[in-house]
Amino acid sequence: MKMTTVQQVTQVAFMPRLFPVNVYLIEEEDGLTLIDAGMPFSIKGIQQAAARLGKPIVRIVLTHAHGDHIGAFDLLKAALPQVTTYISRRDSRLLAGSKELEPGEPQEPIRGDIPAPGKVTTKPDVLLEDGDRIGSLLAVASPGHTPGHMAFYDTRSGVLIAGDAFQTRAALAVSGHMQPLFPFPAMATWSKATSIASAKRLAGLNPTWLAVGHGKMIPQPTDKMAVAISRAEEALKKGAV
Template sequence: MRIRQFGNIYQLAFLPTIFPINCYLVDEGVDLTLIDTGMAFCTKGILQVIKRLNKPLARIALTHPHVDHIGSLDAIKAAFPAAQVYVSRRDARLMLGDTSLQCTEDQTEIKGGFDQHVQTKPDNLLEENYQLKSLTVYDAPGHTPGSIVFYQKSSAILLAGDAMVTRGGLAVAGDKRWLFPFSAAATWSPATAIKSMERLNQLPICYLLVGHGRAMEDANQKITKAIWRAERKVGHV
């Protein structure tokens, strides 16, 4: 596990040179927020960092419920039973095994792995502009229908989940990079993902923190180029 700090946000990178999986701990002063839980093998590392920070985990927020983001949810919740679990209202359905699509959504099969053995259910359903301590929730559908991101305005940090990846090269969800094709293969609607990133890129982004890959500094212009690349692949959106 590799740890990097960005202000009050800690990036916990598991298997960083093989199959990078990132979780994030946000130090909110009196307590902590965990963004995504990685896979089951990430549990020990997450708990070690929480112990080192010596503060209670109060919130577990999920960008989306693919197995590589909720794999240690049950174990972390067992260690901190008072922690509240947050997921988007839309993707809460995926956690319950409902993969049906709404009539207003791209009628493309939802992809990616969902661990139906996860027992923990969300306590709170998130919608756009919800304020989770220092983080603001933004809708970012594309990778899944209910993907969300978290933006910290004070530091201009975007915690993007799988809305973008940096492993193998910066890419919008659905734009396959051959050095790391897995996120693209698990993306529901690349066209929807492009629209989401066009909107989110209007925010000033000093650091882009993703679910898979290294942090990217001064990200706006780089995101613009990644959007152009994705548009050329799927056709103009």
């Protein structure tokens, strides 16, 4: 486990054998907001990181419902029954085990490690929509990796916690644009075209830092995000994976 803090945002990085998995602790006046829940084994490190920061976890917010982002969700809720839990309205259906598409969505199969129906027992308290606020965080709908993927923008510092909308492991890339040295996010992406549209929206926020689910945080990332978007668009035009 490695902790890296930028302003009020602390990245907690776990490094399992195949790939790194990040969660984030956001400092607020009343405690900590945890973004994502990693793998089941992550619970111990998350609790240790919160203890080091000296504040209780009071909220758990999920960027999306893939297994490497919800692994310790039930365990954390059992250990911290008072926490308020959040996920997007759309990905709450994935969390409940449904891979059915909604009207108007690209008719492409939902990919990645979606829990089986009933596997996740915690029912989120709040179902998020685009533009909702969670303390200092602005919820930004960023579908593509999953239909209900959400990013979170810290309005105090400009740090963007982008979940799997981008990756920085191996290379800074848009979700769905295959990176051979770290292909897993692309393999788990639902709609490449939707991912690119969301990436453009996130780049338009001009974040001071980009924080993602897999890889290191990047300062002043806007120009690099634009390059990644261009590369993803070119790959999509060529029909590349």
